[in-house]
Amino acid sequence: MYKNKYLRTWTIIVPLLSWLLYFASAFFSSGYYSILLTFLLLGSVLAAVYHSEVIAHRIGEPFGTLLLAFAITVIEVGLIISIMLGAKGLETITLARDTVFAAVMIILTGIIGICIVIGSLRYREQSFTLKGVSTALITLTAVVVFLLILPNYTVSHSGGEYTSFQLLFIALICLSLYIGFTMVQTIRHRSFFISPQNKLLEDHGKKNNYKKSSYKTICISSFFLMLCLGIVVLMAKLLSKDVEFLVIAVGAPRSAVGIIIAGIVLLPEALSAFRAAKNDQIQTSLNLAFGSALASIGLSIPAIAIISVITGIRMTLGIDIKSTVLLGLSLFIITVSLATGKTNIMQGIVLVGIFLIYLFIAVVP
Secondary structure, three states: OOOOOOOOHHHHHHHHHHHHHHHHOOOOOOHHHHHHHHHHHHHHHHHHHHHHHHHHHHHOOOHHHHHHHHHHHHHHHHHHHHHHHHOOOOOOOOHHHHHHHHHHHHHHHHHHHHHHHHHHHHHOOEEOOHHHHHHHHHHHHHHHHHHHHHHHHOOOOOOOOOOHHHHHHHHHHHHHHHHHHHHHHHHHOHHHHOOHHHHHHHHOOOHHHOOOOOHHHHHHHHHHHHHHHHHHHHHHHHOHHHHHHHHHHOOOOOOHHHHHHHHHHHHHHHHHHHHHHHOOOHHHHHHHHHHHHHHHHHOHHHHHHHHHHHHOOOOOOOOOHHHHHHHHHHHHHHHHHOOOOEEOHHHHHHHHHHHHHHHHHHHOO
């Protein structure tokens, strides 16, 4: 999959220019300037994808995908918390729930579905290590139920909310599950998350034939990856008012803001996953997808929960029955589709269909 990676000029210029124009936004305010910032935001996302692939190429799987998932999650937490602290009243009581639920649905149906379709169109069938996927699925299912469904059925607090004590306890359990999964992925059962093709290369001692990037390149890429991800968050927050205005203008519910935020945050990982599927590395795509989903809900919500309890900001986690049906269907289809260790195009088409229904219902409830 990987070729030798060299830093490209545009991946350095775009984030630096984005930071410069972000600070200049204090002196400029117009629709055209917002459009320019939007294009720079997308450019920073593409640059983040490039730098993350340089790093992943050096440190290998599954550490590369884990690093990107963790970095994106830190950005997601920072964005959600900054918006929650900056708002007044109950405007953001459901923001964390909407964003995390949107992230899980986008990953399970949109990203994985499109990856399967891309891979199937080019290679008909793609193989992956079933043990790694099943490990990720059982962990994700448990965390999703604890955080998005169970709050609707507790009686200590109404309206899909946990009490502070319940929230901290559930957050601790979910964080422990995420840490346990990370240990399994990187240490105890790392082989579960390496594609069959890469295992074959390792068995024949051929993996080291690929020329790796230098340490200097890795250091530069790590620095610019942080710059890219940081400016993506800041620009997303800066443009959030424009996004909310557009959502209200088209008559969509406020929860659509969470979908847009999740889409922006997940864009670097989505592009990396699509590229991996195109290069016959569906295992890398699945590692990115499930790692991102677990980090998004198993790491983000505990962090936000702690800050919520400390600051006294209320946070609703329970999703409604319509969302529960779509989430349950998505988990069921994913479990059945990936139960054989191989993918085909129909699995991807069904997942993409669920994703389109989810977007449609979100805009036209």
